[in-house]
Amino acid sequence: MNPFEQKVTPLEKTFEDFECLYPKSYNKYDVNPYTKTRVILMNGTEVEAVFFSHQFSRNCDDNDLRRQLALIRRVEQQQQKKIINLKPINENILESTIGYEQLAVDLTARLAKNEPNENVKAALDFALLEDFDHLYRYSNLLEMDYGVHAENLVGRYTEIMPARPTIAHHRHPYDSIKKYINKEDELITKLNVNIITAAEQQTMNYYMNVGSYYSSDLGRKLYQEIGMVEEDHVSQYGSLINPNQTWLENLLMHQYTECYLYYSCYEEETDPYIKRVWECFFEKEVAQLQKAAELLEKYECKNWQEIIGENGEFPELLSLGPNIEYVRKILECTVNNTAVREEYENVNNLPLDFDFFKYQNAVIKDVCDVPSHKTINRYVNRYGIDYRFEVAPNPIPELQNRRCDNVCVGRQPLCKEKMHNIENY
Numbered sequence: 001m002n003p004f005e006q007k008v009t010p011l012e013k014t015f016e017d018f019e020c021l022y023p024k025s026y027n028k029y030d031v032n033p034y035t036k037t038r039v040i041l042m043n044g045t046e047v048e049a050v051f052f053s054h055q056f057s058r059n060c061d062d063n064d065l066r067r068q069l070a071l072i073r074r075v076e077q078q079q080q081k082k083i084i085n086l087k088p089i090n091e092n093i094l095e096s097t098i099g100y101e102q103l104a105v106d107l108t109a110r111l112a113k114n115e116p117n118e119n120v121k122a123a124l125d126f127a128l129l130e131d132f133d134h135l136y137r138y139s140n141l142l143e144m145d146y147g148v149h150a151e152n153l154v155g156r157y158t159e160i161m162p163a164r165p166t167i168a169h170h171r172h173p174y175d176s177i178k179k180y181i182n183k184e185d186e187l188i189t190k191l192n193v194n195i196i197t198a199a200e201q202q203t204m205n206y207y208m209n210v211g212s213y214y215s216s217d218l219g220r221k222l223y224q225e226i227g228m229v230e231e232d233h234v235s236q237y238g239s240l241i242n243p244n245q246t247w248l249e250n251l252l253m254h255q256y257t258e259c260y261l262y263y264s265c266y267e268e269e270t271d272p273y274i275k276r277v278w279e280c281f282f283e284k285e286v287a288q289l290q291k292a293a294e295l296l297e298k299y300e301c302k303n304w305q306e307i308i309g310e311n312g313e314f315p316e317l318l319s320l321g322p323n324i325e326y327v328r329k330i331l332e333c334t335v336n337n338t339a340v341r342e343e344y345e346n347v348n349n350l351p352l353d354f355d356f357f358k359y360q361n362a363v364i365k366d367v368c369d370v371p372s373h374k375t376i377n378r379y380v381n382r383y384g385i386d387y388r389f390e391v392a393p394n395p396i397p398e399l400q401n402r403r404c405d406n407v408c409v410g411r412q413p414l415c416k417e418k419m420h421n422i423e424n425y
Contacts (some may be wrong), residue, residue: 008287044202046080104131109323151389166372168410172355175339176235204230221371376405
């Protein structure tokens with residue numbers, strides 16, 4: 001599929017009236033989990049497109065170009081509004097959160113498995129374990145507060161168990177910045193970086209806004225803590241994007257990414273109604289992509305082939321599905337890793353005065369006060385063991401104990417008495 005060769009409807013003719021704009025929501029009781037994650041993914045993709053377009057417009061001094069951006073952006077806004085309302089009214093904040101974290105796990109694993117750039121793959125594998133642990137924490141809160149088993153929401157396609165504990169995810173901001181990709185990287189790498197940045201940014205935005213609406217202090221605190229980790233993830237993934245692209249080159253890449261995702265969703269979708277939405281929006285995105293190519297040629301005298309490649313054909317399409325074995329493999333091999341500037345290192349190999357430990361001491365005064373740890377403790381105190389869905393025992397022996405939440409894996413030197421001698425950060 002080459003979207004540059006498709007016939008398109010002029011953008012001005014793609015607006016929808018308000019009756020068409022409000023869609024039929026999916027049924028939360030029988031929706032396929034990957035239909036739900038596709039909805040979340042495409043909402044995040046549209047939000048990223050809109051945010052980028054606003055920033056472009058605010059950094060542009062040509063009003064004719066800004067009008068073209070406003071035209072594209074208005075269509076994008078309509079698409080985002082329709083997608084977000086595919087979510088039903090009776091799906092609560094925490095149930096939606098389980099979908100966000102399942103998407104984070106299975107999308108990240110899927111991208112990592114096929115990523116040719118070792119630096120990008122390492123970033124994906126690293127954050128994968130953290131989103132996986134977030135799913136476990138939120139799932140315990142969901143069962144404790146609502147009596148809902150998250151394994152049913154994820155369709156038993158994604159395991160629910162501890163990974164690198166959330167308490168170990170709090171790192172110095174300097175360690176969030178990674179090596180960026182460049183023009184010579186493969187098209188799939190450019191797509192993967194754009195996709196994961198938009199997806200994680202959406203999760204960050206969601207937690208930033210909905211966390212304070214949760215009905216208990218513990219829940220609000222858990223969203224607050226994990227929301228800070230999502231900020232770290234967005235900084236990490238955003239730093240992978242090539243900063244040497246022009247605004248118009250970046251616009252073209254955004255639109256191509258959206259076309260690729262909508263076509264992937266269309267090919268994979270099992271819900272007939274939502275499949276038609278993906279098809280319609282793919283056609284609209286092709287028109288936006290071709291408009292972006294037109295603007296690139298007009299203002300910078302560049303053709304789209306210089307950014308996308310000679311033939312414009314989509315690489316292998318994105319297919320969301322189970323990744324249990326892959327997640328287990330990464331968990332077994334890298335659970336004790338932390339970020340060290342552009343690289344990753346086993347936390348046990350770091351000097352005790354490293355920034356990771358200083359930052360941990362700054363934000364964690366008492367382990368018992370950390371919301372992610374307190375959530376599991378409260379569940380265990382109430383029910384005797386934590387809530388999990390596992391196909392086999394956790395591959396990390398220290399994480400197999402269901403009566404005690406581990407706070408040492410991924411931050412072990414902090415468990416040693418000599419850490420108390422480090423000066424205050």
